[in-house]
Amino acid sequence: MQGDLNSLLKISLDELRMQMLGAQVAFGFQFQSLFQDRFDVSDPARRAAALAGLLLMVLTLGLLIAAPAVHRIADVGEATQRTQRLTASLAHVALITLALGIAAACVRFRRDSVWVARGIDCSSNDGRRDSFRLARLG
Numbered sequence: 001m002q003g004d005l006n007s008l009l010k011i012s013l014d015e016l017r018m019q020m021l022g023a024q025v026a027f028g029f030q031f032q033s034l035f036q037d038r039f040d041v042s043d044p045a046r047r048a049a050a051l052a053g054l055l056l057m058v059l060t061l062g063l064l065i066a067a068p069a070v071h072r073i074a075d076v077g078e079a080t081q082r083t084q085r086l087t088a089s090l091a092h093v094a095l096i097t098l099a100l101g102i103a104a105a106c107v108r109f110r111r112d113s114v115w116v117a118r119g120i121d122c123s124s125n126d127g128r129r130d131s132f133r134l135a136r137l138g
Contacts, residue, residue, distance in 0.1 A: 012087040027057040053104030063094040
């Protein structure tokens with residue numbers, strides 16, 4: 001039983017590490033978006049959505065850091081049922097906050113944002129090759 005618990009906990013902690021990498025990348029993009037040109041002139045609702053998305057990413061990172069910290073500090077590195085349950089619960093909540101953070105970031109990037117891909121023009125260019133373009137809006 002203890003061998004199975006060790007294996008399960010190791011897999012859970014490894015999965016949290018993978019989620020942490022994705023959350024760090026999303027956090028970086030969220031943080032960088034606050035410093036884009038014309039962010040200060042965007043409407044307050046979009047700025048609030050960007051801030052909410054950033055705060056949700058910080059919450060996600062905190063949730064993902066908590067389980068390994070509890071495992072290492074409170075359980076002294078031992079595999080326990082409590083740590084396994086906590087790891088699974090925090091992973092679920094972290095995925096929800098990550099999804100909400102990404103959704104909040106998407107609110108900012110709508111039709112009247114600074115740079116948005118309006119569409120990909122796949123029309124034939126002289127009948128030989130496809131041309132792709134991104135259009136600047138606004």
